Amino acid sequence: MHEKRVLTALRTGGAMSRAELAERVGLSRTTVSEITGNLLTRGAIIVAETDAAVRVGSGRPAERLCLDPSSGQFLGVDFGHRRVQVAVADAAHEIIAGGVSRYADGTPWDERLEIAFALTERLARETGTHLGALQAVGIGVPGPYVGDQAGVPEISWNRSLAPRGVDTAFAERFGAPVIVDNNTRFAALAEAISHKSAVSDLVYVRLSDGVGGGLVVAGRLVTGGRGFAGELGHVTADPNGATCRCGKRGCLETVASTPAILRACRERGASVGSLDDLAQALARRDPAVEAVLREVGVTLGRVLGATAMVLNPDEVVIGGEIVHLAPVIVEQAAATLRFELYSIPAAEPVVVRAAQLRDSDGAVGAIAALFHQSPLLAEYAEAAPPAGSSPSQRRSTS
Template sequence: MSTTIGVHALVRRTHEERVLAALRAHGALSRGDLAKRVGLSRTTLSEITAKLLQRGAIIVADTDAADRTGSGRPADRLALDPASGQFLGVDFGHRRVQVAVADASHEVIASGVERYVDDTSWEARLAIAFELIERLSLETGVHYGALQAIGIGVPGPYTGKRAGIPAVSWKKQLAPDGVDAAFAERFGAPVFVDNNTRLAALAEAITRRDAVDNLIYLRLSDGVGGGLVVSGRLVSGAQGFAGELGHVVADPAGASCRCGKRGCLETIASVPAILAACRLQGVPLESLDELAQAVSKGDPTVDAVLREAGTMIGRVLGAAAMALNPGEVVLGGEIVRIAPVLVEQATATLRYELYPIPSAQPIIVRAAQLHDTDGALGAIAAIFHQSPLLAGYPEQAIPDEAAQKRRSTQ
């Protein structure tokens, strides 16, 4: 793609965003009113609105006949299409993909999840994700002709943040190379890719009124991953490993981990590891639903397993907190809501590990505010580029002209 084409595409996207922002703020407007509000010539505005109408980003809502004072033909008034998905967030986990779609006002208008087995190839994962996205369209009426950008979270370390930069992955785990290109090819929109748990950390950091400047995020799911916000910046590290607390060794004599080491926190505190530990102790649990039932009944064996996992979590987080001195530590994942004792035990252990740091302003340890779509929502938050936490992150990749033309025909 030539520099000239790239610049033209960027300018066009900027004009589109200005038009969409004006319609979002003021509701339906005529082209004349739009031109005055966004500062574009009638000719340029006509071109931009024609493309937005063609893609389905906006609709002709009505005319200004009721408000018109003089003679002449009533002018069409344009408005945002409420069924238009403007931003797409996708979170690929080890065993499931989650999707969230936001409209031009940044409200989530559709979401869904589809599961797969751990060793599913990336080709198959992509097919499952695309099928889920299309099914959401059929079920909700949301369409994707107006997509402005796509954010994608992938598991494991990820060094690239735009299309064309290769990923790094754990041993025996297929690397998600080509995921960005596949989405850009299918939807013709800019694509942003990063580690899915790091994106979840971003989502958590901006759920408060003000973004958290220093935060450690740990998600307990099919695997265990983390994300770091340090001095007001979401960080990835030199090779994309920043925040990979799930692969800190918690028990050197423990079970083998997918990364090739033994006793990583993931082998102790992931959902499969906790369920396996319960079975080993004579409580045959196979799912989170069964774990929830055991917790609600106060099963002492299950409680002991969870407390042991919480202790290990607290030790690892304590070491990280000694190095980073965060204001908040956040534990995410569905199991945290099912078993709040994990947060309770991790908090007690972490505070013990932090002694003798002064406790006049103790670290806040809390369960995640967002649910298991947090990675997908974090991906959407990333592509909005409205948070100072993303300072220094690369701009979204702009798809080539062929992809743009394909999108215009959708």
């Protein structure tokens, strides 16, 4: 916490001496010297100059310290089905480099890792960012990530899931501790802390190629007993519905994933092959498309309503590119959800809103998960150890 204040002072106040810093943050000079010594060693800050030029009187000139503008402190990586995103944040939590590399759907995971490494190192080169002082790496992956938990089987029906060992590969490459988790869960966390005052109870769902979710309960990300919490996409929305890739019928994903929505539009005669087509159909107020989106909103609102009845969240957040093109989904889901919560009195009804972060901000969500200053991460996860240290449990399940 003291370190954070020192870093904030340097970010907002520019270069200053240890004495000025001590006065500004209200800490003793001894404490400030300890903190800045550590930050210098880690490469988070640098000695900018001495104060000889501005100094009045005699005596040894004092060093002036400032943030190293080229030092990456936090690396965020987001693996999607067809692309990987990378973002680097500095000690002040500002994003200083970011980029994306695409790959074919179904690309093996060892290739995806190499693509991510190459992207990260290219970004560092191009932006003059050095990665020697990385404090931590956050990695979002599609679907649940079971890490090295004993006794948890892989999911056979979802071939895009990350294999065990992603954490170790990054820890070895960058010599920093690594947290890996489902990217939708990271997005939930990023939404919860996207306000000035963090929201402590939040339900997040993302409509994408699939439908995923994440929960923040009492200020903490929820993993569940076995690491599979938040699987809103496979809640049964209609026991007589379409067959899902998981084997059940009528999962929320069979109604509210982007492909399912586009398919439903086509079945009603709308010529909608892509999200762009959907946006155009909405612009010309295609009634079949409007009806489909309303129905999706109702189904989504029912599933979210049952979840909200059980968890009593402050906010319900709906993410995915489609909700930004078709806000009617959020509007209808909000109306249905509020009726589902009819039994519960509320001075202020639950907030239902579209996500603030877009799908293209996945790496930012992973970085948000690294900012341990957030009370939301207290006791959530222990980062994977850097290469060379002994293996330990990645995720707290107790």
